[in-house]
Amino acid sequence: MSLDPAIAAKLKRNDAGLFSAVAQEKSTGDVLMVAWMDDEALARTLETRKGTYYSRSRQQYWVKGETSGHTQYVHEVRLDCDGDSVLLIVDQEGAACHTGTHTCFDTDVLLAAEQ
Amino acid sequence: MSLDPAIAAKLKRNDAGLFSAVAQEKSTGDVLMVAWMDDEALARTLETRKGTYYSRSRQQYWVKGETSGHTQYVHEVRLDCDGDSVLLIVDQEGAACHTGTHTCFDTDVLLAAEQ
Numbered sequence: 001m002s003l004d005p006a007i008a009a010k011l012k013r014n015d016a017g018l019f020s021a022v023a024q025e026k027s028t029g030d031v032l033m034v035a036w037m038d039d040e041a042l043a044r045t046l047e048t049r050k051g052t053y054y055s056r057s058r059q060q061y062w063v064k065g066e067t068s069g070h071t072q073y074v075h076e077v078r079l080d081c082d083g084d085s086v087l088l089i090v091d092q093e094g095a096a097c098h099t100g101t102h103t104c105f106d107t108d109v110l111l112a113a114e115q
Numbered sequence: 116m117s118l119d120p121a122i123a124a125k126l127k128r129n130d131a132g133l134f135s136a137v138a139q140e141k142s143t144g145d146v147l148m149v150a151w152m153d154d155e156a157l158a159r160t161l162e163t164r165k166g167t168y169y170s171r172s173r174q175q176y177w178v179k180g181e182t183s184g185h186t187q188y189v190h191e192v193r194l195d196c197d198g199d200s201v202l203l204i205v206d207q208e209g210a211a212c213h214t215g216t217h218t219c220f221d222t223d224v225l226l227a228a229e230q
Binding site: 024107 | 164194
């Protein structure tokens with residue numbers, strides 16, 4: 001699958017050819033996770049509407065939920081002003097986090113809201 | 116300013132010592148922007164509750180809104196499950212994007228929602 005050249009021309013990738021992807025839940029507005037994409041992962045996401053990322057540690061593509069069943073249906077994809085980050089608006093099936101929590105940001109609060 | 120060693124121990128930085136930071140507006144839930152931090156930028160953010168990032172292009176710290184007046188008051192900071200991304204829950208003064216739009220994701224829709 002190849003990415004639309006008009007989109008590819010707008011991307012600003014890091015040295016590894018990657019850019020960040022933020023998944024936000026459509027129904028709640030919750031920021032679910034941050035992962036990485038390359039051109040191919042973005043092309044697959046746009047084509048299939050299934051959240052598809054690139055794993056730096058495993059050096060392979062992964063379709064979110066392919067093994068866990070916790071899939072992401074992608075409603076919208078937006079590119080930011082400097083072209084190095086995409087925002088995915090998704091329906092999340094089950095937990096977004098591999099630890100079982102709803103989002104990957106649920107557990108570790110570094111700074112709490114004032115009382 | 117130095118970062119709490121207990122927090123520093125949990126961070127997973129890239130080769131440049133950076134990790135990604137997502138700013139989300141408290142009142143609307145809008146994802147405003149994605150930027151970068153290092154330990155010092157995070158320490159300053161936690162201490163001052165002013166969104167403070169590291170600019171890769173300018174190789175310097177920037178307090179969001181310091182020149183534009185479009186400051187971010189930081190209510191909460193959360194670390195994700197694998198320690199390479201933080202989520203900031205903020206009050207955004209004025210436009211978050213340097214282009215003048217409310218968020219950095221307002222302009223470029225790569226995939227539109229189905230009708």
